[in-house]
Every structure is written in C-alpha cells, then in structure tokens.
Amino acid sequence: MKTRLAESAVAAVDLSDCGVMYLHLGALTLRLAPSVLSELLATLGEAVAMHACQQAAGEEPLAWITRLQYGDS
Known part of the structure; x- marks a missing residue:
C-alpha cells in the first residue's frame, strides 16, 4: 500500500509500506530510497x-x- 505524501500540478510523491518513495512526474515514475x-x-x-x-x-x-x-x- 502507498500513502500520498505530497502532490502538485506537476509532481506527486508516495511512500510505500516498505519505505520506498515514488516520485511521479507526468507519465514518469521514479522509485527512490x-x-x-x-x-x-x-x-x-x-x-x-x-x-x-x-x-x-x-x-x-x-x-x-x-x-x-x-x-x-
């Protein structure tokens, strides 16, 4: 499960249960520590x-x- 930490018109950041952060930029998503x-x-x-x-x-x-x-x- 992911929790949305922040969101704007251009980006969003989610945190997964395992501690990985997801940076969403349009169609691009980066999984980052x-x-x-x-x-x-x-x-x-x-x-x-x-x-x-x-x-x-x-x-x-x-x-x-x-x-x-x-x-x-």
Missing part, C-alpha cells in the same frame, strides 16, 4: 538557486562553464 530523493531535492535546489543568480547577473545559462574552460572572468 528516501535518502536518494533527499539528495535529488538538494541538487534541484542548487540548480534553481544557480539559475536565479545567473538571471540576476544577466548571464546566459551555463555561461560560467565557458569562463572556466577559457579562463575568462
């Missing part, structure tokens, strides 16, 4: 924060990779 889902959340949060900083600085997405490759500042 809670620690993996937590790490995914941290990674997505970091990406959103980086994108917001780049937008605030007027940079194109991933412009920092070019700077690292070519030593530009």
Whole structure:
C-alpha cells in the first residue's frame, strides 16, 4: 500500500509500506530510497538557486562553464 505524501500540478510523491518513495512526474515514475530523493531535492535546489543568480547577473545559462574552460572572468 502507498500513502500520498505530497502532490502538485506537476509532481506527486508516495511512500510505500516498505519505505520506498515514488516520485511521479507526468507519465514518469521514479522509485527512490528516501535518502536518494533527499539528495535529488538538494541538487534541484542548487540548480534553481544557480539559475536565479545567473538571471540576476544577466548571464546566459551555463555561461560560467565557458569562463572556466577559457579562463575568462
């Protein structure tokens, strides 16, 4: 049996009796250990924060990779 923990217009998260978490994104469902889902959340949060900083600085997405490759500042 699964229990719905959260739901939005784009995603839902269920918890099974055995402790596996199910992340539903449209037709895609990922079965993840809670620690993996937590790490995914941290990674997505970091990406959103980086994108917001780049937008605030007027940079194109991933412009920092070019700077690292070519030593530009």
